[in-house]
Amino acid sequence: MAKELAKVYDPQSVEDRLYAFWLEKNYFHADVDPKKTPYTIVIPPPNITGQLHMGHALDETLQDILIRWRRMQGYSALWLPGTDHASIATEAKIVSAMKEEGLTKEDLGREKFLERAWAWKEKYGGRIVEQLKKLGSSCDWERERFTLDEGCNKAVNEVFCRLYEKGLIYRGNRMVNWCPHCNTSISDAEVEYQTQDGHFWHLLYPVKETGEMLELATTRPETMLGDTAVAINGADPRYAHLHGCHVILPLLNKEIPIVCDDHADMEKGTGVVKITPAHDPNDYEVGKRHDLPIVRVFTYDGHMTGAADKAAADELFASGRAAAGEPEVLDCGKYAGMTTMEARKAILEDLEAGGFLKSVEPLQHEVGTCYRCHNTVEPMVSKQWFVRMEPLAAPAIEAVRSGQTKFVPERFDKTYYHWMENIKDWCISRQLWWGHRIPAYYCADCGEMVVSREEVHTCPKCGGVMTQDEDTLDTWFSSALWPFSTLGWPDKTPELDYFYPTNTLVTGYDIIFFWVARMIFSGCEQMGQTPFDTVLIHGLVRDAQGRKMSKSLGNGIDPLQIIDQYGADTLRFALATGNSPGNDMRFSDDKVKASRNFANKIWNASRFILMNLSDEITSCRLPEKLETEDKWVVSLYNTLVKEVTDNLEKFELGIAVQKLYDFIWDILCDWYIELTKSRLQAGGETALAAQQVLVYVTANTLKLLHPFMPFITEEIWKNLPHEGEGESIMVSQWPTYSEELTFAKEEADFQKVMDIIKAIRNQRAEMNIPPSKKAKVCIETAEPKVFEDGAPFIMRLASASHVEVGGPFSPEGAVQVITSAARAFIPMSDLIDREKELARLEKERAKCQSDIDFVLKKLDNPGFVAKAPAQVVEAEKARLQTQKDRLEKILESIKALG
Structure with a gap:
C-alpha cells in the first residue's frame, strides 16, 4: 500500500x-x-x-x-x-x-x-x-x-616547551598592544583600526642651547611626560645647527636630547617629532637605535603613574632583577592617578598656561582598538612572552606556494603572503587567569627560571621555592594546534x-x-x-x-x-543560494520565503508521486522500457548528477544548489510530473513505468539535495520506495553519472517539443487566451517525426484541439509562433471571436489616439514647453512615444484580423 x-x-x-x-x-x-x-x-x-x-x-x-x-x-x-x-x-x-x-x-x-x-x-x-x-x-x-x-x-x-627549547619562544620587555579595559596584552592581529575624530596639538619645546622654540605636533599630549628625546632628520637643513643640542621638556623642566633619525620626515609638518619609547611603537624603535631611556607614564589599567608605581619599579632595579629593556616609571606628580583622558585635559591646560601650546588642528585618524571590547589600545612596553616568527613563517609560506595548501578563491593567498612575509614576533602571554597557564616557574630566592612540561616546585639551582608564571597563553596559541x-x-x-x-x-x-x-x-x-x-x-x-x-x-x-519559524532546511538553502567562495552575500526575508516555497514545492510534488504509486513499486530502479519523455528527464537528471558533483568538487556550492533548484522546480515538478499524468491515469504497464521513473529521478535528486536540505529530503526519502538502500538517505550512496543514461538525441528532440509548447503558451498568455480555449496548431518543420511524436503533449500542454505537422501553411489569419526547430500557425478564428475582437481593438485604438492627441496638444503649446520643468516635458515626450508604439501594435492586430 x-x-x-x-x-x-x-x-x-x-x-x-x-x-x-x-x-x-x-x-x-x-x-x-x-x-x-x-x-x-x-x-x-x-x-x-x-x-x-x-x-x-x-x-x-x-x-x-x-x-x-x-x-x-x-x-x-x-x-x-x-x-x-x-x-x-x-x-x-x-x-x-x-x-x-x-x-x-x-x-x-x-x-x-x-x-x-x-x-x-x-x-x-x-x-x-x-x-x-x-x-x-x-x-x-x-x-x-x-x-x-x-x-x-x-x-x-608540549608545543610551548619545544619552541622554547629551540629558542623560538622567549621572554622580554618589548612594545605590545595593551588593552586597559581587558587589562591584558593583545597581539597585532587582534587590533582593529577605526577612523576617529581627533586633534593635532602643536606644542613648543624650548631648545636649551639656543633659546628658540621647536614646534612639533602630537595626537596624544598625555604621553609627553614620557618623552626622552626629540628627533629631527639629520639631512634637514632647517635644523642643522641643532645637532647635539637639547630641549627642555615642558611641565617637567627636564633636559632631553635632540637626536637625528630618519623617522623624522622632513616632508611632514615641521619635521620635528617627540620620542616616547615606552608608549609608541615607532618611538620604541628610535629609542633602541639611540639607546634612549624608556619611561612608562601609564598604569596598566589606564591611569597616570604615581609615587607607588615608581617605588615598585625602583625596587626592582635595585634588586638587580630588572630584565633588559625594563622601563623606568615616572611619578607623574599632580597628574598621578588621573585617567589618560583626564590627564590629557589637565596637561593641555597647563601647556597653554605656560605658553607651550601653539595651536590645535582637527583631524580624522586611524586609532587602534581591542577587537574584543572595542576600547582604545595603548601601546606599552611590557615584559611578555613572544614567539620568534620568522623561522616558523618560512616553511608555512612554502606550503602554500608549493600547493600543499591552496586557498579557494586563490586570491586570498595574497592576503596570507602579505601577513606572513611581514610578520612580527607574536606576543603570546595574557594577563588573565582563565586559559592555559604558561609553563614557566621562577625562584623567589635566586631568580632562576625553568620552563617545564611538568610542575616544578623546587629550584634546581638553590633549592628555593618555585612559583608558576601568573600569565596565561593567548587563546589563539591553543587553537593554532586544533x-x-x-x-x-x-x-x-x-x-x-x-x-x-x-x-x-x-x-x-x-x-x-x-x-x-x-x-x-x-x-x-x-x-x-x-x-x-x-x-x-x-x-x-x-x-x-x-x-x-x-x-x-x-x-x-x-x-x-x-x-x-521556517525550519533549518529553509535557512540552510537560503544561505547556500547565491553563495560563492570569498564573496559577501545578502540575506533577506524574500530569500527565506523563496526557500520555504521551494521546500513546499518539493513536498507537494513528492506527495503527489506517493499518492499515485502502486504497491508493486518497492525499489528505486528504472523500467526496462523508457518513453521519449522518460529519456528526456533521465538524461537531464544524469547531467545534473555530473554537474552538481563537479560543482561540489570545485566548492561552487551556490552554483550546485541553483542547478538543483532549477531541475526540481522546472524540469521535475512543472514539466515531467505534468507529462506523466495521463499515463498515471491510464493504468497498466505505462503507468508502472512512469511511476518507476518518477521514483528513480525524485529519490536520486533528493540525494543530491540532501547535503543542502537534510531534513525534508530524509523525511520524503524514507517514504519513497528504496528497498536495498538502507534506512537513511544520509548513508545511502551518492548518485554517479552514467553514460548509459545519456540520451542525447531523445533529450534534444523532446526539448524541441517543449520549446514549441512554451512558445505557444507564452503567446496565448500575451493574448489573454484561457487554457480552456482549444485551438488547432499547424507545425512547419524540417523534423516532422519529432513533432508528430510530440503531438499528444502539444495537445494536452499547449491547449491544442488538433496538431497537424506538414505544410507549408498560409500565415493569413493566423498567429505565428517560431522556435529554432519549427514554426507553428494557430488560426486566429480558433482563438477569438473576430467581430468581438475587432470591436474591442477599435475601442482601444480610439482611446490610444485620444491620448496621443492630448499629449501632442500639450507639447505643441509654446507656453507649456517654456514654463514646465525639463523633466516634466521629457516625461510627456516619453508618454507620447509609448502611446504611439501601442497604437502601432493595435493597428497590426486589426490588420491581422482582416
Missing part, C-alpha cells in the same frame, strides 16, 4: 525527530577504517560565550554540506567539533557577574576564580553546541573537544595517523591572520606537514541593503528564529 505524506510540511514535527534518529543510529561517527579514504574537517571552534549568529550559520552550513556529501560518497568523513575557551571574552563575563556581587578576582584568588569559571563553562558553554544541532550539523559529537580539556592542555604545554591536538597529539594515536592532515578548512576571510596562518605554521613545525589541503574562504552575511549586521544598526537576523 502506497505511503502518504502529510498534507503540509511541518519542520517542527520533523527536524528534532530526525536528528534524534541520526544520533541514535550513530551516523555522524567516523571510524578509522583502512578500507575507506578519510575526509576530515575540523570545526572552527566557536567561543563558549557565543550565541549562534548568521556568520556561524553560514560557516556550519557550508561544512555540513561538504561532510554529508563526502559521507554519501563512501568516505570515512569526520567533522570534528569543539569549542574555544575564549580567554578574554569568558573572563570578562565572569568578572562582570562577580562585580554585581561586589567581588573582584583578587577577592576570590586564582583557585576560587577558576572554580567559578569552570562552573560557568558547564552551565553555559554547551549552549552553542545545542544551537548547532538545531541547524542540522552532522558533527561527530563523540569526539567533541574543548581547547582547555586535558588533551589540548597537554599539547599546548587540527592535530584534537586527534590526540602529542600521543601517536590511530586517529592522528588516519585523519591528519585534514582536508578542508572552512572559514571567513577575516580570520586568515588570527587562525589560518597560525594553524599552518604550527602544523608544519610540529607535524612536518600542512594541516589541511584546502582553505575554503567565505564572505560575510550582510543584510538586504548590503550592510554589515551589527547591534548598533539593529539589522541582525537571529538564525534560531528563522529555524523556529
